[in-house]
Amino acid sequence: MDDAPDARLDPVTELLLSEAGEIAEPIGVLDDVDGALCRTLADRGYTARVWCDEVRAERAVPQPWRRPTPQQAVAGVRTVLWRLPRALGAVDEYAQAIAEHADPAVRMIAGERDKHLSRSMNEALARHFTSVHASLGHRKARALIASGPIASPASWPRTARLEAFELDVVAHGATFNTNRLDRGTALLASCFDRLPAASTAIDLGCGSGILAALLARRGMRVSAVDVAWSACDAAGLTASANGVEVDVQRRDGLAGWPQQVDLVVTNPPFHVRAAKDTSPTRGLFTQVGDVLTDGGELWCVYNAHLPYLPWLRRAIGPTEILARDRAYVVTRSVH
Ligand SMILES: C[S@@+](CC[C@H](N)C(=O)[O-])C[C@H]1O[C@@H](n2cnc3c(N)ncnc32)[C@H](O)[C@@H]1O
Structure with a gap:
């Protein structure tokens, strides 16, 4: 040039x-x-x-x-x-x-x-x-x-069976982790038997919609939220593939969310495009605090070295650790 x-x-x-x-x-x-x-x-x-x-x-x-x-x-x-x-x-x-x-x-x-x-x-x-x-x-x-x-038949989106959850997961090429189960997501979902009796829930940063589908299967009215088309389209397809209803919304976080909800679950983003950057997650926690009902809960999984515990306590309320492994921590914060 x-x-x-x-x-x-x-x-x-x-x-x-x-x-x-x-x-x-x-x-x-x-x-x-x-x-x-x-x-x-x-x-x-x-x-x-x-x-x-x-x-x-x-x-x-x-x-x-x-x-x-x-x-x-x-x-x-x-x-x-x-x-x-x-x-x-x-x-x-x-x-x-x-x-x-x-x-x-x-x-x-x-x-x-x-x-x-x-x-x-x-x-x-x-x-x-x-x-x-x-x-x-x-x-x-x-x-x-x-x-x-060279024209060829479309091979995306692709579906994989998650036997552990008896769930079909559909994903585009750009969907977080495509249709595989992230280890953090697996740890969070392994705690779901202890979920509160919520009737409304949001899966914030839904990716392929694994968490949203698992919550919908428990009878909750679930919204799945993500900034990416490749996530939202996949989350809708994952819900359909498993015969559950999920309201999918492509949006940047929860600012202006129109009603309060009982439960938010999230495996929050740790990238802004290619760069590792967790700073926007702090803003997402504040937005969650604004949409939770009194006594509503945020369940979050994150990499154990990240400084989220004080952020969660400040933005949501009392926070306990529900599970941890060598890499990840699952927390429950009550509003
Ligand atoms: C770590 S992935 C988790 C995906 C999925 N929940 C899972 O567990 O497999 C985080 C997701 O958050 C989405 N995300 C990033 N920033 C967001 C924002 N401001 N609002 C909503 N979603 C966002 C990303 O597109 C990505 O799909």
């Missing part, structure tokens, strides 16, 4: 735009993380069909550009600009969607910072395109450029 770096743009966004050059329309965008890609496209007179996994990222996209699924964002397009996801399953799922739904002449430009790229990503793309090559590096980022889509 010859041009001087544009300091206003994240290096990946800048690279995607520079590799795209004169862009063939229609354009599909997957995961514009900060809205800068869409803003720059608009400044240059383009429009695009855009899908973002995270609702927070989607808010920065002009309303008429938004599409509800990755398939709808790439249907019929001749260029795809794509911020590569971390999970290989997600790379596979969206590459397959592009290969199946985009124009056969599509050119796909997918970028990320060097430190997050791996050879396995090229291999995943090569399953769905006849030609895949890497761009030169730019500001520690690189693009993978593919053409020649």
Whole structure:
């Protein structure tokens, strides 16, 4: 790339735009993380069909550009600009969607910072395109450029049976831990025989919806909340696969939640995109305090080294440890 770096743009966004050059329309965008890609496209007179996994990222996209699924964002397009996801399953799922739904002449430009790229990503793309090559590096980022889509039947979302809970778990490639049982989630669920007699519950940060489905099976009215489409869609599918009803809501935390609930369960996030960052969890605990009824409970599992105990006591109330293993702690906080 010859041009001087544009300091206003994240290096990946800048690279995607520079590799795209004169862009063939229609354009599909997957995961514009900060809205800068869409803003720059608009400044240059383009429009695009855009899908973002995270609702927070989607808010920065002009309303008429938004599409509800990755398939709808790439249907019929001749260029795809794509911020590569971390999970290989997600790379596979969206590459397959592009290969199946985009124009056969599509050119796909997918970028990320060097430190997050791996050879396995090229291999995943090569399953769905006849030609895949890497761009030169730019500001520690690189693009993978593919053409020649190879259509194949969709293999996502995928279902796995969790025998321990007699539960079918459905997940997209980007869903937390796909359809496997996280060890922390397993420890939390192993305490469910001691749950209070709650009639309403929220699974906060529901991922594939394992906890939500287990609560619904106990007769509670359950909402499953997550910022990610790949989680919410999966949680709805998991509920259906197990014959239970769960109200799924894609939203950022619980701010403005319209009614009080008896119980919140959570295996809270410990990442903001790639970076380990637990600071937003403190805000989530405060929001939980605002939605719990008097005497309502928050059940939480987290990595034992994290400083959550004082946060829980301050935001919710008296907190006891219900279970622990070498890595995780399960707590019960009463409001
Ligand atoms: C550690 S995972 C737990 C997933 C699932 N409950 C499980 O146990 O397998 C945390 C989840 O929180 C979601 N998340 C992150 N920030 C959130 C927020 N502000 N509001 C709602 N969900 C959030 C992530 O997308 C992720 O699915």
